Amino acid sequence: MKNVTRLFLDDTGIKDLPCSFRNLSGLLNLYLGRNKMCMMPSVIAMMPQLSLCTIEGGDNESGKQEKEGLHLQLQVEGILTHSLCSSKLEYLDLKYCELSDGFFPLAVAWFPNLTQLDLGGSNFAILPECIQQFRSLWMLKVDDCEHLREIRGSPPCLTYLSAINCKSLSPRGTGVLLNQEPHEDLCIQFLMPGRIPRWFEQRSRGPSISFWFRGKCFPDYALCVAILLRDDLHCNPIKVTSILTINGIVLSGRYTIQMEQLLVSSHLSFGLGGFDYRRALLFENEWNHAEFSYKAQQRSEGEYDVYHDVQIQLIAKEIGMHVQKRKSSVIMPDIRFTDPYKMRGLIVMMMTVSMVLPNYNNQPLNLETRIGLWTLLFLTHSALGTNTLT
Template identity: 65%
Template sequence: MNVLSRVVTYASGLPLALEVIGSNLFGKDSEEWESAFDQYERNLDNKIRKILQISFDALKNDEQSVFLDIACCLKGYAFGEVIDMLHAHYGRCMKYHIGVLVQKSLIKINGYGWKVQIHDLIEDTGKQIFLEESPEMPGKRSRLWSCEDIVKVLESNQGSSAIEIIYLEFPFSRRERDEDPMTEEKCEDVQVKWDGTAFKEMKNLKTLIIKNGYFSRSPKHLPNSLRVLEWWRYPAKCFPHDFHPKKLTILKLPDYLHPIRELDSLSQGLVTLKVLNFDYSKYLKEIPDVSSLQTLQELSFRECKNLVRVDSSVGFLPKLKILSAQYCKKLSCFPSAINLPSLKTLSLYGCQSLENFPEILQEMKHVTSLILKGTGIKDLSCSFRNLSGLEYLDIRENKMFWMPSVIAMMPQLTKCIINGVSNKGKVSGKQEKEGLQVEGILAHSLCSSKLESLDLINCELSDGFFPLAVAWFSNLTRLNLSGSKFTVLPECIQEFRFLESLFVDDCEHLREIRGSPPRLTDFSALNCKSLSHMGTSVLLNQEPHRDTLIKFVMPGRIPRWFEQRSRGASISFWFRGNYFPDYALLVAILLTDNFHCNPIEVTAFVTINGKEVHVDRNSEIDQLFVFDLSGITTSSNKNGWNHAEVSFIALKRYGGKYDYHCLDVQNESIVKEIGMHVRKQKISSIMQDIRFTDPYKMTGLIIMMMMVSVVLPNHKNQPLLLQTLIGLWTLLFLTHTAFGSNTLS
């Protein structure tokens, strides 16, 4: 079993490897397996190597080079980063060549962040092909990735002009060192003990990437041929005096150990720089003048905890596309005005000391998304309208107590999230009283909004909000008004013709629902203490007519149009056919009064013929939960009836926000009643295939009646009795066939 586990890991899903290894190990004993596989792990099998090399040999020269770059050095980078680094390294775009490698299945682009991945055996093939370039002299190779080889070259000054790429990453990352103090001691063995001159002879080094490691000295020389320089925890306060890389395109110094001192002098020669990165640099307090970096496209200094000031020149870079300063908690001095015509991404998320958003001097139409969540920004000026292409705006968890009027004037804004006073005990009485004056803003809006999704959370909304909102936000499909002060949901909300999702959680003054949008399928009124089941009767008096997902959370009672009800923690039904009738069924869970306004987390499950199937329907509820059973895919008895049972588990919040503990559904009497309904628009096609009574028991009863009618003595002499039995049998059959889906247990 140990060897088989190693084989599976080694093959990593490559059928060719399983076939070759399996044929070699077939007929041998376990000791031979151990010996043979030790050899596999040391050296790639020749059969596998020869077959994989056929694909490599079929590539053109540029494609082979890109393949070796990825296999040896760039595996695991994001797709966009690989494109940028290869473009910088070769001086031309290599996106087409990457596409060829993907088409031939030599690399993959998948996973979170669109990482460039390569199968382990294909990676090993590429590395072995490349090692033939200079098997004994690493300093004569064009690519270095082995820690041992790189340390040897640096410590022994064996570098040469043949080296073009160095990728150094020791086995222990910085995160692992932070999590495991013992790892720090292990990393002492991988310290590079050099004199700092090893790069002097590497006159053609174009890409230098150092992810971690300790260097006994700062570099005394860096090649002017560099086009990509990424060095985590760069050990020097400044660059070597003779370092003038005229073709440097990407400069990344994450977790920089010193304040920036000589960027000004260095930047004078960086006429081709496109990417500048100082992420996670805790000693960085200021971003200096970068006005000479007119080609810069990306500037990032995320999570620089002590960064206070960003020079005003950052606001006037004509080609800048990405500006990221998120989680710089002490940042208070940001450019007061910006004109960045090429900007696409601006991230100030988590800059809690930043109180003013810059003036937008001219139109910046390429910014489509802006997250100002967690900032100290108090208002947005009229110049904010110059972000004419903005589609998504998030200004939660900030210090705004007035809704900026400019929001209603954004021509392309389709989604907006605004938080009001969320921690009333921590703000002044005046701020709490004022709240976010949304109604006044709407009343003075100059143009109709294109908003499709609007969150106005804790915004102190009153009953006067709805007539204005219906007029100005007629295109909404999603509306979140949680934490408001209104008392009713008026009849006019029926005029939200496209609204599908409506949330009014924590609206303590809400007493009654008088209307319902015609397309509403997702509704939540959690922790509405003044809302009784009578107040929700209008919403529940008729079933939703749309054939879509349903999720309602609110106070109330199980609607009368639910055909089947059961007291307890589960409800059963029978179905037949090839597919589970998911969209056709609605389920309602009603909690006991003990849990009203004391929310718990509920997750539903369905057991089909004894096999449990998870339902992707869970919610925090305090009384009534109505939902459909869509999303279940499972095998069933095609030729007969299947027994299904709906049950659930309940979790109660305990302590922290996401800290729950499981409740015993049976013993704590959480559930009062469970209901089930077959949608009317579906009955015509499936009424014969869903039943709430056991079809096998009914069939047995019918057979028994038939047998009685046959074997009853003297039945020929008692025609009236025979006719009665036949009539009763017919009535049972018709009832079972036509009304089985509506029969109460």
């Protein structure tokens, strides 16, 4: 029994696990999908080597989880002992187990070393502050939690959150995640209802945003991107594929992301499919022009996994970009959000005008007039929204 590392007990009708289950001392992965349990077996937290556990509810015959006709309601109950706190469980999947708000305090105590947690299709209304005690948790899924209204806490290492089809979750309820810029060392991807955070300096009403950078290396580590879709797209999921155009060369993301309303991703390549920058022609001492955009597909009505292309204009609301100010970086590339060549031409023109344009006495412009022209240039430059970071 000590040599058993994986155990599949799906669809077996098991209601509980006895204490003797601990004799499977070498067990690493345990699968208990679609059984008749009504309580989380406490012996799971006592397994010395268990790192992955799946206790999914619902009917999987059609290749997807259905909320109708659930035969599993999971409630965590029991008295904690010191032995429970030694659990090495890292991945816990409890999709469609109809968990309530009382789950979280006990889960924090039972499974302190979790790194990935999937609670999709549950009944809880609040993600409480105590989830911050999951010190190692980097992935959290709460898709299809229709009663979820508010997120009050965020684990310190959280980099991936998916809250798709959370119909009761409002933009205000996600504020704790979006009110402050993430730490520069975290590569985050959040998929949920919401609004583009205020700390995004650049925004574009549409499906694309342009910027210019200087150097032979693309500064993907310094750029955060946010995509906001229209508010009325909750009925059918959207899949987006990221597109990056650098000096006319189109680079497409390697995979597609499913989202509902808001996607926030730091480090432009992280969570957006990745890009093969070797195809792009970059100028070392000149400005490189880049444009970030995306294409979209929407699930067909009445079909589970059939998607069709949709026009971006029909679903796009806003796109945002933010430049992270990395204190640990010695050299930061120049990044601008207005065309530097256009501004260079405007500067040359204003210099020429201020030097040679005569006044009504047929004399060169005096100093006060030149200052006025340069002030006008500065105001025009600021109105265009130029943002230069060095």
